[in-house]
Amino acid sequence: MIIDIKDYYDKLIKKLNKDISSLGFTPKLSTIRVGEDPAAISYEKSILREAKKLNIGVKNKVFEKNTTKKEIEKYLAQENKSDANGILIFSPMQVDFDQKIIFNKIDADKDVDGLSLKNFNKIFSDQDYINLPTTATAALNFLRDNFDLASKNILLINRSLIIGKPLAMMLLNEDATVTIAHSKTSDVKNMMKDFDIIISAIGKARYFQNVELKNDALVVDLGISQKDDKYYGDFCRKDFIDSSIKYLPAIGGIGRLNACFILRNTYMNGVKNDK
Structure with a gap:
């Protein structure tokens, strides 16, 4: 069974639209892109498209590839002090230094993609999960709104700071039992048959095929990778078309x-700071 997320997306947009239209101000998002990475450009377009639907103002800044750290930091410091309610830096940045240096200089109260480590402790205290990594936050919200997570055994195949680790803590907060697997875990494919929910984000095209799963399992595929000029998930979609197993591709x-949660964070920051 293939899960269609359209209805959930439509409800999310409708609620955000209603909430934002009742404000006495227009939320503002400041975006920064360095270089011409195709994934960053694609995400930028989706942000602009969704922001237009929600009447959120977006200020775009594009730097050339390999712009100096000093120049980017100078602009970011300016945006940290501006009236923007959110700041989003598209990744990957095409720079010749560690991009995490820039991410960690984003004002924590404006860091709508949760790229700064300053916001990580919110996982332990804030179940609205504002300004935390949006893939993890979006996955958690979808699961929490559509399935009973309490007592479920969940296999999470990712341990990154932007998906695996924050999502694991969020799921624990919902009283799920979480097992984390990663590149050094042996025989992951054989493990899957024992879990109620499998969430994968390894980014290997159709890596898991014809694996044994529980009859009523739920599979959430978060891994996207390119192969032969096409994009695929970690699982093979056709394996689930006539299956009792629920699959979110x-x-x-x-x-x-993701874009919706970036803009939701922008709106929430505006409400919090009342501007």
Whole structure:
């Protein structure tokens, strides 16, 4: 069974539209892109498209590839002090230094993609999960709104700071039992048959095929990778078309919600700061 996320997306947009239209101000998002990375450009377009639907103002700044750290930091410091309610830096940045240096200089109260480590402790205290990594936040919200997570055994195949680790803590907060697997875990494919929910974000095209799963399992595919000029998830979609196993595909799945949660964070920051 293939899960269609469209209805959930439509409800999310409708609620955000209603909430934002009742404000006495227009939320503002400041975006920064360095270089011409195709994934960054694609995400930028989706942000602009969704922001237009929600009447959120967007200020775009594009730097040339390999712009100096000093120049980017200078602009970011300016935006940290501006009236923007959110700041989004598209990744990857095409720079010759560690991009995390820039991410960690984003004002924590404006860091709508949760790229700064300053916001990580919110996982332990704030179940609205504002200004935390949006893939993890979007996945959690979709699961929490559509399934009972308490007591579920969940296999999470990712340990990154932007998906695996924050999502694991969020799921624990919902009383799920979480097992994290990663590149050094042996025989992951054989493990899957024992879990109620499998969430994968390894980014290897159709890596998991014809694996044994529980009859009523839920599979959430967060891994997107390119192969032969096409994009695929970690699982093979056709394996689930006539199956009792519920499958949320990577293409058109949680990724479709990411821009919404960036803009939701922008709106929430505006409400919090009342400006």
